[in-house]
Amino acid sequence: DIQMTQSPSSLSASVGDRVTITCRASQSISTYLAWYQQKPGKVPKLLIYLASTLQSGVPSRFSGSGSGTDFALTITNLQPEDVATYYCQKYDRAPGLFGPGTRVDIK
Amino acid sequence: VQLVESGGGLVKPGGSLRLSCAASGLTFNDYTMNWVRQAPGKGLEWVSSISSRSSFIHYADSVRGRFTISRDNARTSLYLQMNSLTVDDSAIYYCAGSVSRLSVLGVGPGLEWGQGTLVTVSS
Numbered sequence: 001d002i003q004m005t006q007s008p009s010s011l012s013a014s015v016g017d018r019v020t021i022t023c024r025a026s027q028s029i030s031t032y033l034a035w036y037q038q039k040p041g042k043v044p045k046l047l048i049y050l051a052s053t054l055q056s057g058v059p060s061r062f063s064g065s066g067s068g069t070d071f072a073l074t075i076t077n078l079q080p081e082d083v084a085t086y087y088c089q090k091y092d093r094a095p096g097l098f099g100p101g102t103r104v105d106i107k
Numbered sequence: 108v109q110l111v112e113s114g115g116g117l118v119k120p121g122g123s124l125r126l127s128c129a130a131s132g133l134t135f136n137d138y139t140m141n142w143v144r145q146a147p148g149k150g151l152e153w154v155s156s157i158s159s160r161s162s163f164i165h166y167a168d169s170v171r172g173r174f175t176i177s178r179d180n181a182r183t184s185l186y187l188q189m190n191s192l193t194v195d196d197s198a199i200y201y202c203a204g205s206v207s208r209l210s211v212l213g214v215g216p217g218l219e220w221g222q223g224t225l226v227t228v229s230s
Contacts (some may be wrong), residue, residue: 001168034216036151043201043223044143044151049209049216087151089216091205094165096141096153096214 002026004090006099014107017078021102023071023088032092035064035073038101039084047086048073080106108132108219110202115224122192122228128185128202128221135183136160139210141217142176142187144198144226154200155187156214163213169195192228199223 003026013019023033031051036044046055048064051071061076075082083106088099114126128140142154155166155176164176175188185202201223205215 032211036217038151043220044203044217045220046216046218055218085150089151089153091211091214091216093212094156094163094214095167096156096165098143098151098153101150 002029002090002095002097004088004097004099006086006088006102008102009100010103010105012105012107013078015078015080019075019078019104021073021086021104023066023073023099025069025071025090028068029090029092031067032090033064033066033071034089034091035062036087036089037082037084038087044087075104078104078106108204110204110219110221112200112202112221112224115200115226117227117229118192119230120193120228123188123190124192124226126187126189126200126202126224126226130183130185130202130204133204133219135178136180137207138204138219139163139207139213139215140176140178140185141203141205141215142185143201143203143217144196145201145223146195146198149198152198156205157185158210158213159207165213189226192226194228197226197228199225 035048202221203217204219
């Protein structure tokens with residue numbers, strides 16, 4: 001069965017830092033990968049789809065890259081409002097598995 | 108766009124619930140629809156999806172055979188019939204919509220999300 005992993009599981013960075021979260025699929029999913037942001041107590045929000053396409057309205061400090069099995073979400077110039085848990089999700093075919101999540105905090 | 112889930116509640120192990128998701132402000136039959144759940148303090152778990160005309164229906168292994176997803180495009184509503192519930196099914200259940208043009212074989216990225224409905228399975 002396909003697995004989705006994310007690393008790190010959590011990180012703490014300073015305002016203005018560049019932060020990178022990685023997501024790995026155990027088999028190729030082409031570029032059918034989405035990234036979500038979930039703030040505490042809130043509903044998930046789609047940030048990126050097709051691995052690198054920024055959803056409308058999402059700040060340009062968020063970017064995605066990768067294809068096949070290895071993907072990354074980068075936040076440049078980290079802001080206090082970016083404190084959240086970030087999830088990747090594959091959608092090349094069922095099941096639409098999510099990664100376990102990466103919690104991002106501010107130092 | 109609004110997705111409003113209902114039907115959650117407290118149920119005993121082995122019991123059943125039917126969740127509903129009422130959609131408005133979007134062209135419902137242009138969307139693949141999904142159920143995603145989140146147990147308290149845990150991550151997101153994809154549960155089931157159904158394509159715009161119900162041609163593709165998928166389930167997570169953890170619910171296959173117990174849950175049934177369906178939709179009524181005329182009523183712009185999505186449903187999840189949940190049978191043989193266990194304590195592991197306790198979670199907030201979210202309805203999420205994926206634009207069909209971005210979906211692949213009935214699975215897509217969740218663009219629109221409801222606020223969720225809480226299901227608690229406990230004796």
